[in-house]
Amino acid sequence: xxxxxxxxxxxxxxxxxxxxxxxxxxxxxxxxxxxxxxxxxxxxxxxxxxxxxxxxxxxxxxxxxxxxxxxxxxxxxxxxxxxxxxxxxxxxxxxxxxxxxxxxxxxxxxxxxxxxxxxxxxxxxxxx
Numbered sequence: 001x002x003x004x005x006x007x008x009x010x011x012x013x014x015x016x017x018x019x020x021x022x023x024x025x026x027x028x029x030x031x032x033x034x035x036x037x038x039x040x041x042x043x044x045x046x047x048x049x050x051x052x053x054x055x056x057x058x059x060x061x062x063x064x065x066x067x068x069x070x071x072x073x074x075x076x077x078x079x080x081x082x083x084x085x086x087x088x089x090x091x092x093x094x095x096x097x098x099x100x101x102x103x104x105x106x107x108x109x110x111x112x113x114x115x116x117x118x119x120x121x122x123x124x125x126x127x128x
Contacts, residue, residue, distance in 0.1 A: 010046075010053040011077045014063050015118045018042045021056045024117045028096050052079050063118040075113070076120040084111040084125045104128055 015021040018036070022045055025031040031047035031054070043058045054077070066073035081087050088102040091114070099121060100113035111125015 012055040065119040
């Protein structure tokens, strides 16, 4: 039997407010809304940019990003990008605040890290 490729995976983030999360991902990071329910004051939404999708859901509980669970837990999502330098410049033009600047990391990656409005940390980069 031939194995089929897995072309993407999408994190599902519990958020405090879907509207606020949508604003961050769309205005700051250039994602587009693929789906939201309901249209007014949504409690669930999907945003997409290229092959990356993120599911956002408000279920009435506090968001618990990995770093709130353990200080070494690091990222909540890793986005593989072919040119992190170009993406960092785009995000800078949108006044995105970087929690870690564009750099070559000690573990063989080139990229940068941002924290979203709910405290989730996302790394955008690629292997060097």
